[in-house]
Amino acid sequence: MEILEQIAREAEKNTQVPAYPRSVEKVIAAVMSSSDFWKIVDLSDEPLPLVAEILKLLNKHDLVAFEGDQILLTEAGAELARKAKIEAFASHVCPRCKGRGVVIDNLREAYEKFLKIQEERPPAIHQFDQGYVTPENTFARVALADSRGDLRGKKVVVLGDDDLMSIALALSGLPAKVTILEIDERLVNFIKEVSDKYNLGIDARVHDLRQPLPEDVVGAYDTFFTDPPETVEAIKAFVGRGVATLKAERCAGYFGVTRRESSLDKWRKIQKVLLDMGLVITDLIHNFNEYVNWDYYEEMRGWQLTPVKKAPEDIWYRSTQFRVETVRGFKGFNEPIVGDIYNDAESSTT
Amino acid sequence: MEILEQIAREAEKNTQVPAYPRSVEKVIAAVMSSSDFWKIVDLSDEPLPLVAEILKLLNKHDLVAFEGDQILLTEAGAELARKAKIEAFASHVCPRCKGRGVVIDNLREAYEKFLKIQEERPPAIHQFDQGYVTPENTFARVALADSRGDLRGKKVVVLGDDDLMSIALALSGLPAKVTILEIDERLVNFIKEVSDKYNLGIDARVHDLRQPLPEDVVGAYDTFFTDPPETVEAIKAFVGRGVATLKAERCAGYFGVTRRESSLDKWRKIQKVLLDMGLVITDLIHNFNEYVNWDYYEEMRGWQLTPVKKAPEDIWYRSTQFRVETVRGFKGFNEPIVGDIYNDAESSTT
Numbered sequence A, B: 001m002e003i004l005e006q007i008a009r010e011a012e013k014n015t016q017v018p019a020y021p022r023s024v025e026k027v028i029a030a031v032m033s034s035s036d037f038w039k040i041v042d043l044s045d046e047p048l049p050l051v052a053e054i055l056k057l058l059n060k061h062d063l064v065a066f067e068g069d070q071i072l073l074t075e076a077g078a079e080l081a082r083k084a085k086i087e088a089f090a091s092h093v094c095p096r097c098k099g100r101g102v103v104i105d106n107l108r109e110a111y112e113k114f115l116k117i118q119e120e121r122p123p124a125i126h127q128f129d130q131g132y133v134t135p136e137n138t139f140a141r142v143a144l145a146d147s148r149g150d151l152r153g154k155k156v157v158v159l160g161d162d163d164l165m166s167i168a169l170a171l172s173g174l175p176a177k178v179t180i181l182e183i184d185e186r187l188v189n190f191i192k193e194v195s196d197k198y199n200l201g202i203d204a205r206v207h208d209l210r211q212p213l214p215e216d217v218v219g220a221y222d223t224f225f226t227d228p229p230e231t232v233e234a235i236k237a238f239v240g241r242g243v244a245t246l247k248a249e250r251c252a253g254y255f256g257v258t259r260r261e262s263s264l265d266k267w268r269k270i271q272k273v274l275l276d277m278g279l280v281i282t283d284l285i286h287n288f289n290e291y292v293n294w295d296y297y298e299e300m301r302g303w304q305l306t307p308v309k310k311a312p313e314d315i316w317y318r319s320t321q322f323r324v325e326t327v328r329g330f331k332g333f334n335e336p337i338v339g340d341i342y343n344d345a346e347s348s349t350t
Helices: A002-015 A021-033 A037-044 A048-060 A075-083 A105-118 A135-147 A165-172 A185-198 A232-244 A264-276 A295-299 A301-305 B002-015 B021-033 B037-044 B048-060 B075-083 B105-118 B135-147 B165-172 B185-198 B232-245 B264-276 B295-299 B301-305
Strands: A064-067 A070-073 A155-159 A177-182 A203-206 A223-226 A252-258 A279-290 A318-326 B064-067 B070-073 B155-159 B177-182 B203-206 B223-226 B252-258 B279-290 B318-326
Touching: A002 A021, A002 A048, A021 A037, A021 A048, A021 A070, A021 A075, A037 A048, A048 A064, A048 A301, A070 A075, A105 A135, A105 A165, A105 A185, A135 A165, A135 A223, A135 A252, A135 A279, A135 A318, A155 A165, A155 A232, A165 A177, A165 A185, A177 A185, A185 A203, A223 A232, A232 A252, A232 A264, A252 A279, A264 A279, A264 B264, A264 B279, A279 B264, A295 A301, B002 B021, B002 B048, B021 B037, B021 B048, B021 B070, B021 B075, B037 B048, B048 B064, B048 B301, B070 B075, B105 B135, B105 B165, B105 B185, B135 B165, B135 B223, B135 B252, B135 B279, B135 B318, B155 B165, B155 B232, B165 B177, B165 B185, B177 B185, B185 B203, B223 B232, B232 B252, B232 B264, B252 B279, B264 B279, B295 B301
Parallel strands: A155 A177, A155 A223, A177 A203, A223 A252, B155 B177, B155 B223, B177 B203, B223 B252
Antiparallel strands: A064 A070, A252 A318, A279 A318, A279 B279, B064 B070, B252 B318, B279 B318
């Protein structure tokens, strides 16, 4: 289809985000499935800035209409979809585990405690680019890591802890030790208070991860968790920090990478960086992580780009859960991080 | 632990399979969870030849005992486990989807038909290194691919079809076209008969995939499925064939890679090969595929290696489901394949 090709080319030119006819197809399929901008971003699995641009171009070609805050396929758009054999999205996602593959039934007691504790958590703030996942999601990560043998009797470190992973891990009673490094003093204080109150023994420290790791943390852990910003350089630096905490081959790391701020071309570069660090990717679980909507959405870059202005109602920001393991020759990264590595053309929530 | 290190070193020397203290830990954890050899291979997620060798070495050091066909931790083994903080495996796998993340509820009608059809299938034979997954598994792949938008209105090709994917795909009614290329005339004839009887329109051809693809298949499809042998060269060649069938960027491929015949060091090499082909890995779903036990197990290399001789009772051979997508610059492989690319030190079922 010539028009899909043309829109892809123009969208890429305007956004500097890799775009393909298939990207345009996915946005059309998403519009066939929902009229809500955030849901369209979610379903299309293309970077937000690209989805916004493609929608504007589809609108320019009268294939999509903006009616109030609704995004709809026009008659001509529907005709194009028929000709190009584009259909609405179907989902066969497991209703029991939401597609994660793991359940938290055996962690129920710790989970109930966590639910109560996290009600008092400090809100996500823009200054530190924060955003956190649902409590169920946090525990699903514990379940996943335990299923892979990465927690029992193991030393675990959490690098940046918006999600309160350290509290969930310690409440599970599985790891031998839990350490967190976090820049936000509010969070560190909260975790310390909880740790004292529930006798969790969490080693919580204020630390700016752009600086090298404290010496005693290097090469001392079995498993790390982190949630890096979504540029290739940031993944290299922050996952590299995680790898630097690990003590040996066949230790594991967990982190999320989203499609909302990353094209698959960028994903490929990220995966190359991971392999080059001496890591192997063992798990990639689609939409494992779901982020609670944060309050500062009107301040983020993505808000400027949306073709219709409507606050997100449901969860739309999801990420794929990565699990990596170190093999022979692995090498972390513990140099200072300089310059802005938080932004690229595909990012939108900073 | 000195002894774990020592056994890993010796096991690697004897098998030429990369081995780590963590590999030995995993085998011990598996023995703590089951006394059955096949279940121990399954749980440890280490290559069969390595597990067999580690068990023999643990036995030599009186850490593991062989009693009849049972494999048990000795008193000294249990003491080592306590000291090294090794614990039995825990599982939080979702009981509803078996950890696959997708369910087949919406495909129930086609699935019921498939169940009946596959009862008549030709048995797996050693000559073609065959082995097939459960019918539910075959349909879970259909559900996964449909969830990712890879089937509706799409042209789909199946390269090697032990699993009767082509029949499942055609019964679902989703793809615009289904083609299969398969070396085994028995299977091709069976698929043709089924296709005629149920009016499925499957394009089934006898083809040896070591030979270049038929011209009309090159660059003509949206999605491929295959199940390559487990050497780096074979993955390069057979996934490369799959990629050569694809018509454009952002088309998808599905295949399984196991841990039963591949160390994670080999996995890393495999992943490098995939990225180098211009692919990105979007999904890695652990133990998605489960293979029905085949009749020729006593003829396979793995049988010679087992420390106790006992036929597998439950499913033990599983693989991780890979999904890849093409991005800019992707390049398939359509040269003739020469020499033996089916075997390496880690393989055991050939």
